[in-house]
Amino acid sequence: xxxxxEAVAEVQPSxxxxxxxxxxxxxxxVDWAKADxxxxxxxxxxxxxxxxxxxxxxxxxxxxxxxGHEKHEKAGSGNTRxxxxxxxxxxxxxxxVLEVPRDREGSFEPQIVKKxxxxxxxxxxxxxxxxxxxxTHGEISAHLAEVYGAEVSKTTISTITDxxxxxxNEWQNRPLDSVYPVLFIxxxxxxxxxxKVANRPVYVVLAVTVEGTREILGLWAGDGGEGxxxxxxxxxxxxxxxxxxxxxxxxDGLKGLPDAIGAVWPQAITQTCVVHLLRASFRYxxxxxxxxISKALKPVYTAPTEDAAMERFLEFQEEWGQKYPAIVRLxxxxxxxxxxxxxxDTEIRRIVCTTNAIxxxxxxxxxxxxxxxxxxxxxxxxxxxxxxIMSLDPTGQGRKRWTQRxxxxxNAFDITFDGxxxxxxx
Numbered sequence: 001x002x003x004x005x006e007a008v009a010e011v012q013p014s015x016x017x018x019x020x021x022x023x024x025x026x027x028x029x030v031d032w033a034k035a036d037x038x039x040x041x042x043x044x045x046x047x048x049x050x051x052x053x054x055x056x057x058x059x060x061x062x063x064x065x066x067x068g069h070e071k072h073e074k075a076g077s078g079n080t081r082x083x084x085x086x087x088x089x090x091x092x093x094x095x096x097v098l099e100v101p102r103d104r105e106g107s108f109e110p111q112i113v114k115k116x117x118x119x120x121x122x123x124x125x126x127x128x129x130x131x132x133x134x135x136t137h138g139e140i141s142a143h144l145a146e147v148y149g150a151e152v153s154k155t156t157i158s159t160i161t162d163x164x165x166x167x168x169n170e171w172q173n174r175p176l177d178s179v180y181p182v183l184f185i186x187x188x189x190x191x192x193x194x195x196k197v198a199n200r201p202v203y204v205v206l207a208v209t210v211e212g213t214r215e216i217l218g219l220w221a222g223d224g225g226e227g228x229x230x231x232x233x234x235x236x237x238x239x240x241x242x243x244x245x246x247x248x249x250x251x252d253g254l255k256g257l258p259d260a261i262g263a264v265w266p267q268a269i270t271q272t273c274v275v276h277l278l279r280a281s282f283r284y285x286x287x288x289x290x291x292x293i294s295k296a297l298k299p300v301y302t303a304p305t306e307d308a309a310m311e312r313f314l315e316f317q318e319e320w321g322q323k324y325p326a327i328v329r330l331x332x333x334x335x336x337x338x339x340x341x342x343x344x345d346t347e348i349r350r351i352v353c354t355t356n357a358i359x360x361x362x363x364x365x366x367x368x369x370x371x372x373x374x375x376x377x378x379x380x381x382x383x384x385x386x387x388x389i390m391s392l393d394p395t396g397q398g399r400k401r402w403t404q405r406x407x408x409x410x411n412a413f414d415i416t417f418d419g420x421x422x423x424x425x426x
Contacts, residue, residue: 180247186359202381
């Protein structure tokens with residue numbers, strides 16, 4: 001599979017554009033492979049052979065630069081080539097056996113494929129991508145063997161994924177903005193094997209920045225069930241990392257959580273997530289009544305004022321209170337944290353009421369952890385969740401849509417919380 005300079009000259013007419021030359025060379029290589037019965041992909045395929053030749057050519061260029069003379073040239077009394085050694089590296093086109101040149105002094109340090117390196121960078125990225133999408137280490141190993149013919153053990157895959165830990169720790173402790181318009185806080189439960197398999201909460205905080213982008217501030221693994229006391233520690237850590245003010249915190253109806261939020265940011269408004277309230281209501285109702293209950297509650301959370309919301313709620317209580325008293329008690333207990341957003345501009349109310357922002361993040365986390373069943377320790381669980389959220393928006397299109405959706409609401413926040421958002425824009 002060697003293309004000589006003379007062969008290139010024969011197929012290149014005068015004035016031929018480089019991109020046309022590339023197309024002709026590629027077409028010629030494909031035709032040669034087909035004529036010789038060589039597959040384009042897979043073991044022994046054209047792509048694998050080209051990868052081998054390109055890497056070996058690059059290694060030969062590196063040792064030439066290192067020694068200062070071409071192959072077969074006299075080197076005088078200096079360092080010289082000393083044969084080759086073979087090594088197999090896993091690439092995105094399968095395992096490739098390379099002939100790596102050596103020098104007599106042993107001072108040659110190749111860069112494109114370093115000493116003791118057994119995988120190209122693309123393979124590591126592929127492993128991390130598959131892991132972030134919920135595949136177990138065994139499934140990733142089987143996938144690489146089936147698709148690429150590469151034998152990568154589960155231990156190696158674990159070693160690859162462990163590389164993200166340093167970056168994860170740096171991310172977890174990074175400085176934060178001084179002001180956030182909104183924080184959405186929630187937790188997901190994972191199974192950890194600590195003596196015995198038990199549910200453990202992982203606390204997630206998603207912020208909306210003053211530019212309208214979303215940012216996950218951190219991940220925290222707690223003990224036992226979700227609790228307001230642990231949330232106080234999480235929010236205090238966020239404040240210690242630089243967040244001096246938050247306008248609104250949207251959360252579920254966990255008892256004691258408003259007090260924890262008020263202790264950290266006294267000016268913050270605690271807003272119960274309407275979607276959480278509705279889902280909690282459905283847990284007390286028969287499935288055949290869900291649609292009717294949803295329609296009956298909609299006038300409550302879309303009412304123009306708090307008084308109007310109370311009137312609609314009394315109507316709901318009259319219609320459904322006898323059959324489902326637990327739903328009525330649920331809304332009564334959450335009323336103080338439910339009504340604050342009714343006093344705000346329509347844009348703020350719409351975004352808080354209809355955008356269950358953190359649920360899309362939680363859905364991705366649950367998808368990533370579902371196949372694993374349970375985790376051996378806390379670090380393995382947090383690592384999995386971290387990789388899942390880092391792969392939320394690979395194209396950046398979601399970020400653009402999110403920012404556009406929040407523009408009108410941020411204008412309303414600027415007016416409603418006059419002066420408090422300007423500190424983050426300085």
